[in-house]
Amino acid sequence: MTGRLNRIAYEDGVSESIGFLLIFTLVIVGIGLVTLYGYPMLLQQQVSADEQIMEKNMIVLQNDVKSLAYKTIPYKETSLKIGGGTLSVFNSSYTPPSGVPAAITILDNNGDLIDSFQSGDLMYLSDSAGTDVSLQNGAVVKRHRVEPGSVMLAEPRWFYDGMTKTMVINLINITSDEMLSRAGVGTVQMSLGDMQFQKFSVDDVPSTLHPPVYLKYTPNKNQDYSIAWDNYFRRSLGMSLTSGTPGNGLELQYQFPDTTTLVVKQFEVNIRSL
């Protein structure tokens, strides 16, 4: 009898329905938090993981292009998984529906040395991250679709040799027989096409009279990678900006550092399939 009385005393203020409500609320709040915050966070992680994987993949593809161009290996193929977007080839003869494709012109005071070279590109268009990663002219560049900036993830192999005052420029022209595009798992097959070698030299001129050489970069207004290229031209190659503002989609002109020999190599890389 005493035990029973005690038990009753211990259960004072205990209600089954309140207890149920409390536990139920906790469970609902838990599920709610996961749905509202956890799940979007997971999705975001997935998107950025896809993007990062594709950035790495583009660098792998850039290495393939390097092997083709600089080591004259005739053929390369790489299997990769393209997640969260599509990989497409815009070959060098492709004209966008509006605006002009990006082009590089090299000129001196006597006129054009290389007239409006269009590289074409291999581009990853992310569906959900809103970014484009492009392999163009031997460089990997990335931009956000809604913001004006762009960044170079891997530089092309252009170089300036200060000792001999030689500028070596490698232009890589991406071609394909048809428009190609791929999502999911695919194999990128590429082969080396024609190669052109041009050398412009002013060795016999006294050093104070070296004629200036200019590079003109015209970005594609809808795919503006000019900030990435601007950084590369100025920081890595030591060129100086002579006209234009990077990032507004208009033509930019750069002057080379003191150059006596200019070597321009043009490689054609043919994308067989994606």
Added chain:
Amino acid sequence: MAGLRDDAQWIVLMGFIVSFSLFFVAIVINQSTVVGQTTAEAVIEFPKNDIRGMRDMIIQSEFLVDEGVFNNKTNVQNDIKTLSLHRQNSVVSFSSRNPTGSDPHTYIEIHYSNGVTAYNETWRSN
């Protein structure tokens, strides 16, 4: 409480340590693709054979004479420069100093650069 045995608490602690270390290992693995890529690239890209070949050719060419067409020293040396630009994507320049009365050696200054690797040497004949 008196009878509570806590000898096995280390199992729980080990569990914590293992899971935290897994977490760090995951971070490291996540970075490995890029590192492997760049390291492999650095090894492959080092142009050891290019430099050796170029150096041998330059030294050989130094002892040619400026006569005829095919074995002409100037032609051969110009060809070396053109070929290395064309085939190896590298800038090569070199100059030599002939033996003088007090110094019986020939010196050749060799400069090689392919944008990633630069090599400079002053070669001296024996």
